[in-house]
Amino acid sequence: MKRLKLIFSVIFVVIAVPIAFLLVNSYRHLQNETQYAQREHAYLIIQILNQRIYDDLAIEEKRSYSEYRFIQAVPVIGGEEVTLSKLSQFPIESHYSGMLGHFQLDPDGGIRTPVLPDGILEKIPVENRREREAVRDTIQKVLKILNISNKGLERTYSAPPQDSLDRLYGEDIKLAVKLNEAREARRFNRRLERSTQKETFIFEVESAQIRKISEKDSTIKEEAQELYFPDVMEIAIDPFQAKFNDKYLVFYRNIWRNNKQFIQGYAVRLNDYFRKLIQREPLSSSEGTNLILEFGTKTSPYAIFGNKNVPRRELISVPLQAPLNQMQLTIYMSDMPAPPGTKMIIAIGILMYLILGGILIGLYKMIRSQLRLASKRQDFISAVSHELKTPLTAIRMYAELLQNSWVANEQKRQKYYESIASETERLSRLIQNVLNLSKLERNSWHIQLKKLNPKVVLEEFVNTYSKNIEKQGFDLTVSSDACDYEILMDKDAVMQVLMNVVDNSLKFAKSAHYKMIVLELRVTENVISLSIRDYGPGIPSQEMNRVFDEFYRVENEMTRTTVGTGIGLSMVKRLCELTGMQVSIENAVPGLRTIIRFPPISF
Numbered sequence: 001m002k003r004l005k006l007i008f009s010v011i012f013v014v015i016a017v018p019i020a021f022l023l024v025n026s027y028r029h030l031q032n033e034t035q036y037a038q039r040e041h042a043y044l045i046i047q048i049l050n051q052r053i054y055d056d057l058a059i060e061e062k063r064s065y066s067e068y069r070f071i072q073a074v075p076v077i078g079g080e081e082v083t084l085s086k087l088s089q090f091p092i093e094s095h096y097s098g099m100l101g102h103f104q105l106d107p108d109g110g111i112r113t114p115v116l117p118d119g120i121l122e123k124i125p126v127e128n129r130r131e132r133e134a135v136r137d138t139i140q141k142v143l144k145i146l147n148i149s150n151k152g153l154e155r156t157y158s159a160p161p162q163d164s165l166d167r168l169y170g171e172d173i174k175l176a177v178k179l180n181e182a183r184e185a186r187r188f189n190r191r192l193e194r195s196t197q198k199e200t201f202i203f204e205v206e207s208a209q210i211r212k213i214s215e216k217d218s219t220i221k222e223e224a225q226e227l228y229f230p231d232v233m234e235i236a237i238d239p240f241q242a243k244f245n246d247k248y249l250v251f252y253r254n255i256w257r258n259n260k261q262f263i264q265g266y267a268v269r270l271n272d273y274f275r276k277l278i279q280r281e282p283l284s285s286s287e288g289t290n291l292i293l294e295f296g297t298k299t300s301p302y303a304i305f306g307n308k309n310v311p312r313r314e315l316i317s318v319p320l321q322a323p324l325n326q327m328q329l330t331i332y333m334s335d336m337p338a339p340p341g342t343k344m345i346i347a348i349g350i351l352m353y354l355i356l357g358g359i360l361i362g363l364y365k366m367i368r369s370q371l372r373l374a375s376k377r378q379d380f381i382s383a384v385s386h387e388l389k390t391p392l393t394a395i396r397m398y399a400e401l402l403q404n405s406w407v408a409n410e411q412k413r414q415k416y417y418e419s420i421a422s423e424t425e426r427l428s429r430l431i432q433n434v435l436n437l438s439k440l441e442r443n444s445w446h447i448q449l450k451k452l453n454p455k456v457v458l459e460e461f462v463n464t465y466s467k468n469i470e471k472q473g474f475d476l477t478v479s480s481d482a483c484d485y486e487i488l489m490d491k492d493a494v495m496q497v498l499m500n501v502v503d504n505s506l507k508f509a510k511s512a513h514y515k516m517i518v519l520e521l522r523v524t525e526n527v528i529s530l531s532i533r534d535y536g537p538g539i540p541s542q543e544m545n546r547v548f549d550e551f552y553r554v555e556n557e558m559t560r561t562t563v564g565t566g567i568g569l570s571m572v573k574r575l576c577e578l579t580g581m582q583v584s585i586e587n588a589v590p591g592l593r594t595i596i597r598f599p600p601i602s603f
Contacts, residue, residue, distance in 0.1 A: 004371070008364045015356055023349045030341050042291070042315045042331040049329070050321035052277055056095060057240055057251070057323075060266070061188050065235055065255045066199055068104045068264045070117040070124075073199040080198050087114035090128055092135070098272025100142065100248075101135045105150035105263035111140050120205055142267045146243045146250055150263045187322060188239035195233040195257075203257075233257070240265070242323040246302040249273055251323065270295075274303045291315075292332040301330075310334045388430065391423035422471070429499070433567055436496060440574045447493070447579060451486040454494075454528050454598055458521055461498050472506050473515055480521040483528065485601050490579045494596075497575050497583070500568040501532045501594045509536030509591065526601040535591040547585065548573040 066072040070088050073080045087102050092115065104112045116132045117124040126132065143149065195203070236256035243250050252265025274295050292306030298317075312332035319325045398416040400406075407413045439445045462478055469476045505517055514535040522529050539547060548569050572594075576583040582597040 004364065004368060008360050012356065012360050016353065019349070019352055019356070023345055023352075027342065027345055030345070034340070038333060039315055045291070045293070045331065046316070046318060046320075046329060049277055053321045053324060056277075057188070059095060060240065060251065061191075065193060065237060065257075065262070065264060066195070066203060068102055068114055069112070069203065070114055070121060071202055073196065073202050080196060082198075082202060085114045090115050090126075090132055090135075094266075096266075096268050096273060097276035098269030100267040100269065101139050102266040103136075103139045103143070103264070105143075105148075107150060107152050107260045107262065109150055111136065111143070113139060139267050142248045142250060146245060146248065148243055148250060148252060148263070148265075150261060152261055190236060190238050193235045193237055195235050197232075200233050240323050242326070244270055244302070244324075244327065246270065246296075246300070271303045275305065278305055290334040292334055294330040294332065295320075295327055296330075297326070298328050306332070307334055388427065391427045391430075394423045395420050395427075425468075429503075433500070433571065436571060440571065440578070445493075445575075445578060447490050449488045449490055449579070452489055452491060453483060453486050454489070454530065455480055455483040455521055457489070457491055457494050458498075458519065458530065461495055462519070464495075465499060465502065469502065469506065469517055472510075474506060474509075475516045476519070477516060478519045481523045483521060483523050485523070485528065487528065487598055487601060488580075489598060490575075493575045493579045494581075497572050497581075497596060498530075498532070500572050501596075504568050505532060505534035505536065505592070505594075509534040512536045512590070514590075528598045528601065530596045530598070531593055532596075533588055533591055533593040535588075538587040538590065538592045539585065541587075544585065548583075 064072070067085045067087050069085055071082055072085045073082050075081075092099055092101055102114050106112065112118045113132075113136045116122075116129070116136055117126060238254040238256075240251045240253045243252075247270055248267055249270040250265055250267045252263050255262040255264055278293060290307060290310075292304065292308060292312055294301045294304045296302035312334045315331045315333050317328060317330040320327045320329050398420050402413065402416055407416060436445070458478070458480065462476065466476050502517060509515065509517075512535045516535055518531075518533040520531045520533070522531070572583055575581075576596065580599040584595050584597075586593050586595070
């Protein structure tokens with residue numbers, strides 16, 4: 001049996017390993033698909049954020065260079081009108097969150113802001129002047145920190161830096177191409193703006209090119225004559241650029257006017273800017289995974305949105321839309337969701353292993369049962385051969401003695417005759433048992449149910465079998481309750497059951513100190529039972545459930561001391577089941593009690 005277990009264990013391992021490999025690969029495939037879907041979602045977030053950067057920046061790109069001053073000339077019906085710039089309102093209102101304010105750096109390095117009149121207009125009274133001056137001072141401080149200044153560079157043109165596909169993940173090249181194409185479509189170019197003579201004059205007034213205006217002298221006329229104002233002036237406006245640190249973000253552009261460089265732009269608080277940028281984008285993927293967005297450089301994160309105190313795994317890290325192409329956006333996944341279909345794979349795996357294990361266990365038990373049955377059949381053949389050989393040898397011996405007239409004493413002769421008859425009966429019973437077992441196995445036992453009184457059947461058995469019991473040196477005690485009931489029973493089956501049970505008691509109680517067989521008929525309520533008790537050694541408790549098995553013997557076949565073939569009790573069990581009776585055994589201490597329960601009494 002150990003070898004059989006080893007063989008089936010090897011078979012299980014040989015089949016289970018490929019199944020496990022298949023299931024693991026299927027899970028990894030699903031996991032890769034899930035990761036790719038999450039990465040696509042991350043790219044979608046990047047596209048949305050880049051589009052928002054572009055949309056917000058497009059508002060500023062369309063803004064005229066003249067709006068960055070306190071006053072400007074705007075076209076009206078019949079000419080132009082001098083009015084306050086849209087950016088001069090205070091408190092500052094902007095579509096950007098965290099806006100500090102707009103500014104302009106002149107060629108001489110001076111800083112101006114639309115919220116504060118400057119040049120010869122600085123004497124104009126305005127509300128909240130101190131707060132407006134604080135805005136200018138804050139912007140000036142930010143520009144100094146970020147090293148943004150007007151150094152009067154010569155007019156040159158260089159294309160804004162373009163993002164390279166090398167900075168994207170190689171395994172996502174298709175998505176990277178799409179992202180790059182979208183960025184190219186959103187790139188701003190240098191544009192030209194026409195400035196009228198009046199607008200040019202106003203710009204020069206606020207830039208202190210004209211130092212003062214007075215009604216008492218003609219200074220303005222003299223200075224205006226010294227300066228040349230063309231009817232139309234073309235202003236070259238470069239696309240916005242950006243500089244940032246961990247606190248501030250500044251967008252600025254170069255304005256080329258008469259080949260002089262002006263720098264215009266605006267400053268925002270970096271954290272507020274990006275918070276509003278992502279506030280309409282849920283930080284979760286379609287699978288419910290929480291995402292973390294990190295803005296900064298490759299070495300330093302500047303703004304983090306999401307739960308940053310949990311373990312995370314990087315999904316993607318790419319530069320943002322120009323002009324924030326030096327800003328790296330890294331998207332992390334805070335937890336790893338189970339791929340869709342994981343439960344199905346687990347269920348399939350468990351089912352496959354259960355089926356495989358069930359099949360192998362079933363085959364193992366079936367083969368083990370067949371091997372045990374084959375072993376028992378061999379023992380049965382050996383036992384039957386032994387049981388047949390013993391009476392045949394005795395019959396032959398006694399017959400030869402009688403045939404050769406070697407027995408002179410008539411008393412001994414009669415004894416030999418009785419022995420021959422006894423061995424013949426024993427042989428007949430053995431053969432009958434084998435034939436009955438064969439009938440039971442072929443389901444060819446003819447059941448003949450008749451209404452009989454169990455007490456009458458018991459008395460008939462006692463009259464038939466008591467001599468055999470007494471001949472083997474046992475006393476027979478019979479006790480019976482009053483029984484006037486007739487129940488359906490198969491008389492032959494009952495007689496066969498009683499004979500086998502009593503034979504079994506005679507064999508195993510042969511060496512008992514108290515040799516007695518007790519038959520008891522009991523009637524309780526509507527149940528009639530018949531018990532057979534001996535005073536032998538009984539049966540070990542661990543063997544109780546196996547004594548009714550076919551060919552099973554409590555003793556080892558090689559060392560047993562009792563006769564028998566091991567089919568008696570199995571026949572008893574089958575006959576009881578076939579005719580509606582129940583059989584059970586219990587140790588009576590000393591001895592063994594076998595209880596036969598008849599079908600319930602029907603009134």
